[in-house]
Amino acid sequence: MAGTDTSLPITLAPGPAIILCEPQLGENIGSTARAMANFGLWDLRLVRPRDGWPNEKAVAAASRADHVLERVRVFETLEAAIADLTLVYATTARSRDMQKEVLGPEEASSNMARHIGGGQGAGLLFGRERWGLLNDEVAMADAIVTLPVEPAFASLNIAQAVLLMSYEWRRNGGAGKALPFSEGLDEAAPREELVGLFQHLEGVLDQSGFFTTPDKRPSMVNNLRTALTRGRFTSQEIRTLRGVISSIDRRHERPNPNRQKPQAKDEPKE
Amino acid sequence: MAGTDTSLPITLAPGPAIILCEPQLGENIGSTARAMANFGLWDLRLVRPRDGWPNEKAVAAASRADHVLERVRVFETLEAAIADLTLVYATTARSRDMQKEVLGPEEASSNMARHIGGGQGAGLLFGRERWGLLNDEVAMADAIVTLPVEPAFASLNIAQAVLLMSYEWRRNGGAGKALPFSEGLDEAAPREELVGLFQHLEGVLDQSGFFTTPDKRPSMVNNLRTALTRGRFTSQEIRTLRGVISSIDRRHERPNPNRQKPQAKDEPKE
Numbered sequence: 001m002a003g004t005d006t007s008l009p010i011t012l013a014p015g016p017a018i019i020l021c022e023p024q025l026g027e028n029i030g031s032t033a034r035a036m037a038n039f040g041l042w043d044l045r046l047v048r049p050r051d052g053w054p055n056e057k058a059v060a061a062a063s064r065a066d067h068v069l070e071r072v073r074v075f076e077t078l079e080a081a082i083a084d085l086t087l088v089y090a091t092t093a094r095s096r097d098m099q100k101e102v103l104g105p106e107e108a109s110s111n112m113a114r115h116i117g118g119g120q121g122a123g124l125l126f127g128r129e130r131w132g133l134l135n136d137e138v139a140m141a142d143a144i145v146t147l148p149v150e151p152a153f154a155s156l157n158i159a160q161a162v163l164l165m166s167y168e169w170r171r172n173g174g175a176g177k178a179l180p181f182s183e184g185l186d187e188a189a190p191r192e193e194l195v196g197l198f199q200h201l202e203g204v205l206d207q208s209g210f211f212t213t214p215d216k217r218p219s220m221v222n223n224l225r226t227a228l229t230r231g232r233f234t235s236q237e238i239r240t241l242r243g244v245i246s247s248i249d250r251r252h253e254r255p256n257p258n259r260q261k262p263q264a265k266d267e268p269k270e
Numbered sequence: 271m272a273g274t275d276t277s278l279p280i281t282l283a284p285g286p287a288i289i290l291c292e293p294q295l296g297e298n299i300g301s302t303a304r305a306m307a308n309f310g311l312w313d314l315r316l317v318r319p320r321d322g323w324p325n326e327k328a329v330a331a332a333s334r335a336d337h338v339l340e341r342v343r344v345f346e347t348l349e350a351a352i353a354d355l356t357l358v359y360a361t362t363a364r365s366r367d368m369q370k371e372v373l374g375p376e377e378a379s380s381n382m383a384r385h386i387g388g389g390q391g392a393g394l395l396f397g398r399e400r401w402g403l404l405n406d407e408v409a410m411a412d413a414i415v416t417l418p419v420e421p422a423f424a425s426l427n428i429a430q431a432v433l434l435m436s437y438e439w440r441r442n443g444g445a446g447k448a449l450p451f452s453e454g455l456d457e458a459a460p461r462e463e464l465v466g467l468f469q470h471l472e473g474v475l476d477q478s479g480f481f482t483t484p485d486k487r488p489s490m491v492n493n494l495r496t497a498l499t500r501g502r503f504t505s506q507e508i509r510t511l512r513g514v515i516s517s518i519d520r521r522h523e524r525p526n527p528n529r530q531k532p533q534a535k536d537e538p539k540e
């Protein structure tokens with residue numbers, strides 16, 4: 001369907017970021033940029049694209065969505081890619097054994113519109129072509145978004161999934177549904193602070209021997225991150241929690257010689 | 271996004287037909303089949319596909335949407351492709367100078383759901399890759415459907431447009447919104463009867479010298495068809511109209527020598 005009016009200026013209205021985790025094919029990155037442009041999105045972020053960036057095949061597939069391609073940002077880690085966001089949804093077609101809320105595209109768009117309308121940043125994660133998002137990536141998200149596909153034929157490529165979410169953003173979320181002020185509930189900390197909390201905690205747990213066998217560590221970490229993400233902590237709460245961790249940690253590292261010990265028996269002495 | 275559950279049977283629920291007019295690339299036909307399958311559609315019709323049918327590239331792009339590909343039907347004319355349908359929408363991203371209603375995807379899906387729920391057939395027309403639908407094809411439709419794309423970046427490929435309409439069908443139209451009985455208003459004649467009326471009328475007008483210059487004929491025909499389609503005639507009305515045309519036509523072809531002409535002038539007598 002041709003029909004672009006090239007005389008019109010492209011405006012960069014506030015909208016969710018699209019984050020592709022380890023995309024393999026340049027063509028899919030380009031088609032994603034095009035799909036975003038069709039519905040007014042422009043903030044595309046890539047985590048470790050297999051063939052590097054920039055990518056000629058992406059340019060060819062983008063059908064002149066130059067205003068998206070020019071602004072692509074590449075990150076070494078998902079954590080860095082979502083550092084400035086305060087609402088992150090993971091798109092997936094498979095159910096995961098995680099204690100995460102599952103939303104449809106309309107509800108996700110409405111939530112993002114409220115959030116972005118309140119001046120905050122939101123993003124949608126999309127997985128690699130072959131096997132989607134890893135569980136440790138899904139664990140970083142506030143909720144899962146899934147599309148109402150036919151269960152017997154559920155396979156969508158990345159650009160199609162992005163197209164549908166972008167369409168929903170414009171149709172159902174968009175600027176029209178943004179509220180004039182933000183809810184108190186939306187004051188979650190920027191994601192980099194949450195990641196800081198995770199890394200702090202996991203580092204401490206590594207030292208403490210919490211992860212009994214190395215092969216169980218990844219799933220234990222995911223479960224922890226999932227639980228902690230659901231809390232939607234504020235910056236102040238994260239500072240408090242990190243203080244809690246440090247405090248407990250320090251107690252074992254540098255036992256307080258002045259402490260008394262009426263009942264508690266098993267404290268290290270060195 | 272992987273996630274197909276191959277243990278589930280594919281069901282062919284009632285839904286709109288997707289009609290591609292002169293598709294050029296097999297890949298696009300295959301991607302269209304896949305997009306349809308994602309949201310439970312399966313009736314794909316091709317009008318004069320450039321590279322014939324079956325097409326290996328279509329199979330490769332369809333990602334095993336075999337239940338759609340196996341049922342593809344190929345037609346020589348658009349008229350034949352929509353002969354059994356009673357509600358036809360033309361998708362286009364360009365505004366046309368036609369007296370046709372323009373619908374958004376949600377409204378189109380709701381209308382189709384009501385129609386199909388009443389046991390009738392509906393279809394969506396999609397144009398060729400390069401320049402979409404021709405005006406004489408749009409003229410055959412009851413209304414135009416257009417997607418809420420960004421006007422400054424409106425270009426969607428066929429499979430993406432089909433994907434979005436299929437998604438809307440499932441999300442907004444689907445079986446859930448079908449009413450248990452059909453409205454009286456929906457008893458329009460099958461499209462082949464309307465085409466019969468058009469051809470009858472245009473043949474008569476060719477004979478009658480209605481089309482003053484050959485280069486104006488196409489646009490005059492389109493305007494006529496557009497006007498006549500909007501009426502949503504019943505079969506009975508079409509028979510009546512054709513009787514009217516024949517009657518007028520016959521009078522000129524074989525003037526009745528017995529006709530009298532004082533006051534009651536124009537009644538055929540044979």
